[in-house]
Amino acid sequence: MGAFLDTYFLLCVYLILFFFSCSLCFASSSLQSSCKLRRKFHLNEMHKPGDVVLGGLFEVHFTSVFPERTFTSEPQQPSCKGFDTLGFRHTMTMAFAIDEVNKNSNLLPNVTLGYSLYDNCGALVIGFSGALSLASGREEQFLLQENCLGTPPVLGIVGDSYSTFSIATSNVLGLYKLPIVSYFSTCSCLSDRQRFPSFFRTIPSDAFQVVRQNVTGRQWIASEAWTAAAVLQTPRLMPYLSGTLGIAIRRGEIPGLREFLLQIHPDQKDNFAYNMVRQFWESTFKCRFAPPPTGWVEAEGALCTGQEDLENVETEFLDLSNLRPEYNIYKAVYALAYALDDMLQCKPGRGPFSGHSCATLQRLEPWQLVHYLQMVNFTTPFGDEVSFDENGDALPIYDIMNWQWIPDGRTKLQNVGEVKKSAFKGEELTIDEDKIFWNFELNKTPQSVCSENCPPGTRMARKKGEPVCCFDCIPCSEGKISNKTDSMECTSCPEDFWSSPQRDHCVPKKTEFLSYHEPLGICLTATSLLGTFICAVVLGIFTYHRNSPMVRANNSELSFLLLMSLKLCFLCSLLFIGRPRLWTCQLRHAAFGISFVLCVSCILVKTMVVLAVFKASKPGGGASLKWFGAVQQRGTVMVLISIQAAICTVWLIFSSPSPHKNTQYHNDKIVYECVVGSTVGFAVLLGYIGLLAILSFLLAFLARNLPDNFNEAKLITFSMLIFCAVWVAFIPAYVNSPGKYADAVEVFAILASSFGLLVALFGPKCYIILMRPERNTKKAILGRGTTKS
Structure with missing residues (x-):
C-alpha cells in the first residue's frame, strides 16, 4: 500500500510540473504575459547580457516562508529569509568565472558569455521555478532593474546544490536535453543516464567515497558529509573525534577572485545584481537601505550609506582559504565554456551531427552542447584534470582531512593528502603522514583491528x-x-x-653433479683406481712370467693388449666424475667406446684363434693357421678399432656432447649433466660394442665343448655372458635415472663389465701362476692337452 501511495504521489507531482511547464510555454506567447508571470514569481535574480547565456541556481538565502493559502484573496508569494553569505559568494564566483572567460582571448574568441543567476531560497519550489524560467526565457534583449526582463533561453545551467533539487530539475529539463552541471549534488542516483540524460557534475558521486564497509573502532573514518558539517567540529566533541580521518570536497585556488569580490558595491551604475548586492550589504554591515527592498531582509539598525568598506569588516565572504564549492562552480563554468568553444570550432562537413553538420552561434541547441560536454577534457590552473565519464560524473578527487586540536583550544581540519582518479594514471593516493594527528597515546599510527601486517615472505x-x-x-x-x-x-x-x-x-640454486667429494663419487673413484691397480698388478705378473708356459700358451701379445685396454676402461670411468665441462663431455664417451672396442676386439680375436688352432689340430687343417698369425691378429684389432673411431669422429663433428644446466629434475637445484648431443650417435657407439660382444659370445659358445686343451673358450664364454648381462641391464637403468645418477649408472656398468672381464679371463691364470706353479710347466700344460697358440 505504501509503494502505491508513493507512486501515486510522484505521478501527481509530475503532472503538476507538466502543466506548470506548459503554462510557462503558453505564457511566453507575448512579452507582456512573460513579464506578468515573472512578477508573480518574484524571483531573486541577477543577469548579464551576452551572445550566449549560461544559467545558475544557488542558495543565496537559507530558507523560505510560505504564507497560508486560503484562496479567498490573491495568493502571496513565499519570502526568502536568512541571507547566506557563502551562497552569495558561490553566485559571485560564477559571475567571476564568466568574466574571466570573456577576458581570455584563447577561449571563445569573438563570443561574449552572459548569465542569468537565480536564488533558490533553500526551497525546491522556488529553485524549480528558477530553472523553468531559465529554460523558457525570451529572445528579446532584457533591460536592467525595475523594467520587465525579457531574457533569452540559456544554453546550460550550473547548479543546483542539493541532490533533491537537481533530481527534480533534471527530471524535467532532461526531457529537453538542457545540460545541467551541478557543483554540489553527490547522490549516486544522478549517474543514471536513462533518467538524467543531460546531467553532469564537477563534484564526485557518493559512489566514489570509500563509506561503505561497517568499519568501527577508536579511529573514525569520516565521509565527505562529516567534514562539511561544522556542528561535528566543535571543541566538546574533540575528545571523541580528534584524529578523525576523512575526505572533503577538493579545495582549489581561484586567482583574482578576491579582487573581483572587493569590487562589489551597491551604488555601481552598471550594477548587474541590484537586489542581491543590497541584500548582501545589509546582511554584512547590519544596516538597511531606505526604502528597503520588497520583503527580502528584515534588517534592523542604521541606514546603509554605501560608504561601508568590505575590507574593514570581519566576514567569511572574503575568507578564500577554503574554496571548495566555489572551485567546483569555477570548473563547471569552464567545462561549459570549453564545450561551447569546441562546438563553435567545428568545421562544416566534419561535424558530429546529422549529415556531418555543425552547430552555429545563431542556432545553438542545448542538446548539441550535451554532446561536446560529454567529451570535454581540460586542466585547471590548480593542476586538476576535468572530464566526465559516460554517466556525467567528474573524475573523483578528494582532499584527505585530519581533525586536529590547536594549542589555543580551537579545532581545525588539516589537509594531509589527496585521493584522485586520473584518466591516464588511474587511482592515486597521496598522504603526508607527518601531518596526521592520531588520537592515541604517544600519537602513534593505529594498527588495524582486523589483520596484522603481512611480513616479508x-x-x-x-x-x-x-x-x-x-x-x-x-x-x-x-x-x-x-x-x-x-x-x-x-x-x-x-x-x-x-x-x-x-x-x-x-x-x-644448489648445483648437483657426480662429485669427487660425495660418498658415491668417492666409492666409484676408489673402485676405478682399484681396477686400474689390479690391471697393473696382473700386467706386472704376466710381464714377469712372460716366458712361462701359462703366459706363452694364452697368446701373450693379445693378453698384454687386453690388459692395457681393461686398464683404459677403468680409467675412462673417471671422466664421468666431476663437474661436466666441454672437453670431458666430448672425451668421456669417445674414450669409453674406443677402450671397450679394443677390449672386446682382443677377446674376439683370441676366440677366433682358439677355433683356428682346434681346426688346425685336425688332419689337413694346418693351412688355417696362416690366416691367424701375429700380423693378422694386430690388423684385425686395428680395423675393428678404426670403425669405432670413425663413429666417434662423426658423432663429435656433427652433434657433439656438451655440458647442460638441467632444471627439470628439481626446481631448487641445477643439475649439471652432459647431454649426448645425438642419441643416434650414442646408440651406434653402444650398438657396435654390443655387436662385437655378441659375436665373441657366440664364437666362444660354439667352442665351449672343445677338448680340455682348448678350455680358454669357456672362460671367454663366461666373461662375455657377464659383459652382455651388465650392458643389457644398463640401458633401462640409464634411461630411468635422473641427473648425476645416470652418470653413476654408466660408471657402474663400465666398472662391473671391466671387473667381469678381468676376473673371468685372468683370475684362473694368475691363480696357477702364483698359487700352483707346478702346473705352470710345459709338461703339465701339454698333459692337460693345452696347445700353444
Missing part, C-alpha cells in the same frame, strides 16, 4: 565479503619471494636462483 589475500583491512597473509610459493611488508604479490626468482626458506630473498 608472504602476500596479502583479501577476505571475501570483508573490509579491505581484513586479509590473510599467504606464504609465497616455492621459487617466489616478497621482500617488503604488506606485499600484494610475490615475485619470481631469476632462473638460476631459488627462494630462501623464509621466502624473503632469492639465493643461488
